[in-house]
Amino acid sequence: xxxxxxxxxxxxxxxxxxxxxxxxxxxxxxxxxxxxxxxxxxxxxxxxxxxxxxxxxxxxxxxxxxxxxxxxxxxxxxxxxxxxxxxxxxxxxxxxxxxxxxxxxxxxxxxxxxxxxxxxxxxxxxxxxxxxxxxxxxxxxxxxxxxxxxxxxxxxxxxxxxxxxxxxxxxxxxxxxxxxxxxxxxxxxxxxxxxxxxxxxxxxxxxxxxxxxxxxxxxxxxxxxxxxxxxxxxxxxxxxxxxxxxxxxxxxxxxxxxxxxxxxxxxxxxxxxxxxxxxxxxxxxxxxxxxxxxxxxxxxxxxxxxxxxxxxxxxxxxxxxxxxxxxxxx
Numbered sequence: 001x002x003x004x005x006x007x008x009x010x011x012x013x014x015x016x017x018x019x020x021x022x023x024x025x026x027x028x029x030x031x032x033x034x035x036x037x038x039x040x041x042x043x044x045x046x047x048x049x050x051x052x053x054x055x056x057x058x059x060x061x062x063x064x065x066x067x068x069x070x071x072x073x074x075x076x077x078x079x080x081x082x083x084x085x086x087x088x089x090x091x092x093x094x095x096x097x098x099x100x101x102x103x104x105x106x107x108x109x110x111x112x113x114x115x116x117x118x119x120x121x122x123x124x125x126x127x128x129x130x131x132x133x134x135x136x137x138x139x140x141x142x143x144x145x146x147x148x149x150x151x152x153x154x155x156x157x158x159x160x161x162x163x164x165x166x167x168x169x170x171x172x173x174x175x176x177x178x179x180x181x182x183x184x185x186x187x188x189x190x191x192x193x194x195x196x197x198x199x200x201x202x203x204x205x206x207x208x209x210x211x212x213x214x215x216x217x218x219x220x221x222x223x224x225x226x227x228x229x230x231x232x233x234x235x236x237x238x239x240x241x242x243x244x245x246x247x248x249x250x251x252x253x254x255x256x257x258x259x260x261x262x263x264x265x266x267x268x269x270x271x272x273x274x275x276x277x278x279x280x281x282x283x284x285x286x287x288x289x290x291x292x293x294x295x296x297x298x299x300x301x302x303x304x305x306x307x308x309x310x311x312x313x314x315x316x317x318x319x320x321x322x323x324x325x326x327x328x329x330x
Contacts, residue, residue, distance in 0.1 A: 020044055020053060024065055027105040028055045031063055034104065035096075035111065047214070047295055051231060056114065061096060064110045072108050074231030076100070077157040079110065081230045084152070084206070090144055091115075091217075091226045115226035121213035121297070125222055131252045133222040134245075137211075138256025140224060145238045147206040159234045161201040164279055166191055178285045187282070191275060199272040204235035211244035212296050239272030243280060246297065247311045281305040 020028075029039045037058040045054040045062070051074060053065040066072040079098040086092050094113035099105070117123070125133060154160070170187060173179045179187065191198075208215075209232040217226040245253060254269055281304035290299040298304050313320060 020055075023106065024053050024055075027065060027107070027109065028057070028063055030104050031109060031111065032057045035061055037061065049229065049295060051229075057111070060114055062093070062112045062114050064112065065105075066107055066109075071231075075108060075110055077233065078230045080155065080157040081206075081233045084147065085144065085227075085230065088143065088147055090140060091224060092230065093226050093228065115217040115228065117217045117219035117225050119214050119228075120216040120218050123218055123222075125218075129222045130249075131255075133218055133224060134249050134252035135256030136224050137216060138253045138258075140227070141208075141211065141238075141241050141253075142257045142259070144208065144241070145205040149204040149206075149235045152206075158206070161204045161236045162234065163201070164198060166198065166279065169279065169283060172286060173282060176286060178282075187278075190278065194271045194275045194278070199237040199239050199275055201237055205238055206233060207236045207238065207240045208233055209236070209240055211241050212298070213245065214295055215244075237272060237276075239269060239276055242269065242273040243276045244298075247277065247307050277304060278308060281308060 025042075028042045032039060032042045035057060041056075041058040042063075043056045045056060048054060051067060051071045053067060055063045055065075057063050064075065066075050075098075079095060082092050082095055086094065093115050096111040096113060098108070098110045100108040102108070120133065149161075166188070170179070170184050174181070174184055208227055208230060210229055211227070215228045216224060217228060219225050242250060242253065242257075250270075250273060254273075258269065284298075284301045284304060287301055289301055298307075
């Protein structure tokens with residue numbers, strides 16, 4: 001007998017194409033015609049993002065339509081960032097057209113070459129295959145972070161490095177009733193143990209800022225074929241790109257990212273990544289509840305906080321009782 005949970009899991013594993021607004025369908029058909037694609041070959045992407053509507057135009061192209069005025073700005077940013085990334089030899093979808101003329105549509109739109117494969121979120125890989133994929137992704141991110149603000153210069157489309165304010169965040173959490181005074185003190189101590197001043201922004205690099213499994217395309221062999229969705233890109237600390245995946249993936253990601261010169265003896269990357277992971281986990285407690293984990297594993301408010309809890313709880317099912325006994329014995 002099938003259990004209710006099995007039906008839910010099956011539905012999540014095979015999402016159905018969403019219903020799209022009529023105007024989006026009309027725009028898609030018009031754009032498809034410009035590229036020689038029949039209306040019958042215009043298909044919505046099954047799992048949609050919150051910023052853009054995405055439709056497949058046949059087997060080779062993808063159309064992206066911004067949902068809001070803010071999304072239009074992010075799409076314009078992508079039109080500038082993606083060529084910069086591709087010029088560096090990094091895997092990002094090729095832009096076929098970016099049209100802001102409004103002649104064929106009521107909103108700006110972008111047509112991209114479709115990346116090969118599936119997202120890392122959708123493709124099951126065994127442990128060996130996933131480690132290899134994560135290592136390759138780490139190498140790609142290291143190469144991406146060679147694009148430095150000091151070399152390229154400021155770009156209007158790319159925001160300046162964002163300064164995270166830990167005192168402000170902790171105060172807001174207290175005001176919202178998410179933490180109390182004792183937790184405020186304890187959290188401040190944990191951040192100071194990781195990075196008293198926070199990750200350095202002295203030499204900002206180009207960061208994707210949304211390296212989630214749903215934005216990493218892999219082929220049948222587990223090779224990374226593209227990083228998708230560059231609308232969040234900005235200048236910042238390299239560690240900002242080390243927090244989009246679950247923490248259990250971080251060691252393999254860093255194995256590919258880290259150079260072999262042995263210079264990181266103080267675990268700087270780990271400290272920075274954990275600082276951001278904890279900060280963002282706490283910041284999500286102030287957001288509205290979300291159930292869109294089919295798009296992003298970290299969408300539920302407590303997901304990243306529980307990810308940290310899983311990291312510290314150990315592998316054995318008796319690890320917590322053992323910890324309590326060890327403390328009482330001490």
